[in-house]
Structure formats: C-alpha cells, structure tokens
Amino acid sequence: MNTRIIHITLACVWFITSCSPQTNTQELFVVRWDDLQVTPKPSENLCNNINPEDLIWERLIQGFPSYGLFNGIESEELPNRENLANGTQWVNPNETLTFNWRFWYPEGNESPATLRLFVLLNERQLNNALPEPGNYSDINLEPGDDKSIKVTIPPLSPGVHDVIAVGIPYPKNEPDEYGSVIVIYRRITLIVGETPSPPFRTINFTTLPAEGSNIQNDPGMNLELTLKKDGIEVWNWPNTWLDVNENTKVNFFALAGHQDVTNADAPDLEPLKTSFSALLLFVDYQQVDIAPDQTALFAKMDSDTAYARIPLTIPSLPSGKHHILVLRIDTPGVPYCLLWNAPLGRILPHSVYGKLVGINVLQNP
C-alpha cells in the first residue's frame, strides 16, 4: 500500500516538474552594476575623457577616399564641452541640444545612395528631430558627398538618456526574403546634470522565457521574425511579401536571444550571465506600440536563452505594400562609455539590429 502511494507521489512530482513553465514572464527587474558584471565606477569618474580634437570630422575622414559610408555624430558646441567620453557627453538640463550627423560617401561609390533617417530618444522615435517635419527624413548621397544633417534633441530632465540615430538604406526597395536589412546607426548617451548613482536609466525589464536553449545547442538568435508559432523559418521565405486581406491583423513572432561579446584580448572573463535589450516595432518607418500601451519591450534574458518567442501583432493596414521593421537595441539605459570601457575589460553588448519584412494588403474585391 505504502509502496503504491510513493509510486503515485513520484509520478506526480515528475509530471508537475515537466509541465511547469521555465520562467516567470511577469518578473520586473531594474539593472544594477552586478548584473553587468563590471566593477562599479564612481559617478564623478565614470569613464575616461577623450580629447575633443579626436572628434574633428575632417581628421576622421582624412585619407578615406575609396567607397562605403562613414558616418558620425558631433556636437555643435563640441569645443566648449570638456566633459566628453567615448560616445557619452555631459550636458545641462532643460537645454535644447543640437548635433550634426555627418555622412562621408566617397567618390569611389558607383551610384547614389538614399537613406531614411530617424532618431530615437530613450527608445522612442522623435518627432521633428530632423530637418523635415515628421518622424523621419530622407537623405540622398552622391559619390563624393560630405553631408551633414542637424539633429535636434528637446530639453531633457536630469538623468541618463540614450540617443540613437538610425539610417535605413534604400528604404523603398523590396524587403529581402530573409528580412535582412542594413541598419546604420550611431548611439550616444547624454548625461544631464549630475551623474546619478548608479549611472543607469531606470527601466523595468521583463524576463523572457527561453524557448531555445544554448545548453541544448538550439540556434542562437539576435533577432529573427517568423510567422510560425513553433518553427524558426524566417518570415514568409522564400517569398518577399506576405499577402493578407484587408481588415486583417497580422500575428507574427520575434525570436531574440541572449547576447554576449567576447573581448578577444581578455578571453578569460566570465561570460555574461544576463543580457538586456529593447525591442521596437515600426510600420512604414513610424514607431507603433509593440505591446499594449508600450512603445518598447524591455527584455531580460539569461545566458541559456538561445531564443525567446515574442508575439507581435500588426493591426489591419490600408491596401498596398507596407514595410515592417523591428529593431533590437542591446543594453539600453547604460552609458555608452561603459559598454566598451577598457581594452582588457568587459565589452557589453552594444549593437542595434534590425529585421525588415513586407506585408502586401490585398484590396477586397
């Protein structure tokens, strides 16, 4: 009799542990020094200063006569700014700030280029930050062009703010059948007023449950988009566009996993246990909510997360072709100068990835 009870109990324990969810998706989490696995730095000496002369554009592009695109951001008032670190600048509160986003497109390029530009402030697309009214501006580059676009940042409250200038080349071209897109970006951090302690923007990160496991050798994903509820085939491959009827919502999934950076000069550093990222959604290059009443999904993933599956919905769109862009920003809210701070130190994930796919809404007969 006792034996039978023990058998039943053990079977129940096995069944319950097999079926229980792996992670609590509702846990909210604010990043701390320990989570970044870097040595805490005093607020008054957060990063090494750099020489403003190193940022003189003409020096940067000197001897850059071939092809490709070189871009950078400089403050209009750079000579007056003494407190300047790599990708990080200390500024006064409640001042409108202007920057020059510069593009050098050498003569060796065979044909003109078009870029669609927009600016994110704390993961939100800014309105009227660029010369053209609205959320984005286009720029045409002819071979040999050295062009500058003015970026206007509204007055900021004290604290840490991320500014990311994003450019998408050839925005009107058909999407790639893999969803691949080139994302040209510059990320800078503006620390307004005194450096807070700890020097991070307060963000509530949501823990994402792992669907794919690195331990089990599942494929790791920076960012992929799929229509499958349980598969990993990309979007509508091999078709470029997904045809849908009018008045139809499109449900799809972002697959995103833990990210780490190996410093090749410091290979013995312990791998990052947790990574943090923000996911943003754009329809025709205008940001829309990625979740109910949320313009950004702030995700926390542990090192075993090869990928998590994040459900996304595009509301019904007018007939015609539409570009759907998803961006992933690594380690938001952490000053850029801390992301890559020392040659032999930890390099934190600092990339911006994008996936661009197409939806073709068919007109109802």
Added chain:
Amino acid sequence: MRTKNFMRLNIQILVVISLLFTNIPSALAQEGDDGDYIGQVSTTATKTLPTPKKGEPGFQPNVSQPLPGGGTATATAQLAWTVSRMDGIAKSSLSSNTFGVYGLCARVAQLYMNGAAQGSSLQICRDRTGGGSVTATKSKVVASVFGKLWRADTEHQFAKTGWGGWNPTLTVQIQL
C-alpha cells in the same frame, strides 16, 4: 518479501529520477558530437567562397576600405564547408600600416539553411591597431551540406574612439 518490495521500489525510483533528467544526457551527447566533428576538420578539404553576393552599392562591397592615416580595413563574409559541416565566418581585419587604435568587431549575425535560421555566433571584439583582426564563426553540422541553400549574414565594426565609424554588413549565399 520486504526485501523484494524494497528492491522493486528502488528500481522504480531510479526510473523516475532518470526521466526527470532526460535532458542532461542529450545535451552532453550533443557536446560530444561537436567535439568529434571538430577533430575531423583538419583532415577534410574545405572549399571556400570568396565572392559575397553583390549587394547595394556603397553598403555591401566585398569590402576593403582605406582608413584615415593610412592602412586598410577589410571585412570578409565567408561560407566554408566540409561534407557534413557548414561554417559561416565573419572576419574584420586591419592592415599592418594602420595608424591609431580601432575598435574591431565581427559577428555571424545568422547562418541560414533553406530559409531557417541555424544560429548566430558570439560577437568578437578587440581594440586593435595595425595588423589586428577578429574572426567569428558559426558552424552547423548536418548529414550532408549538399542540396541545400546556405546563407550567412555578417556584421563588422571598425570604430574610432569617439563617435564615428564604419559598420559594413555582408551577405554570402550558395546553393550546393
């Protein structure tokens, strides 16, 4: 009788415990397979694809870029395979006459097989001046690499300290 029951109970407990841990042996087995495969690489002829798919002008050249102050930065995307393994390789390198320090990074953003993502590599970075390079590799082991469409997207970073840089993105694709 009691001894017999006790032994039967022990065996059943072991069965349940082994069911609880079924994932662990499979993970270990996969690691073992990988290890075996890596040992075979040096003895297997590897053919490489030196020519990435031509992309948009200015953004996806097969990329070699003169740098300020002399020197050359080169980004390379490569697919290299054996009969049963496909490697996606991203390499960012500086020629030996490069002046100044650059932040170099390379990553295989994704390796695809017939439209399904097979995984990305870690991003590898380092501060480097003349002659330095970083290489990131993502490998996929299959029964046979042939009869499949393979593609690797790679990302590269050549950043000057400060707020400027060059970030080529490359694609290489082959139907085997």
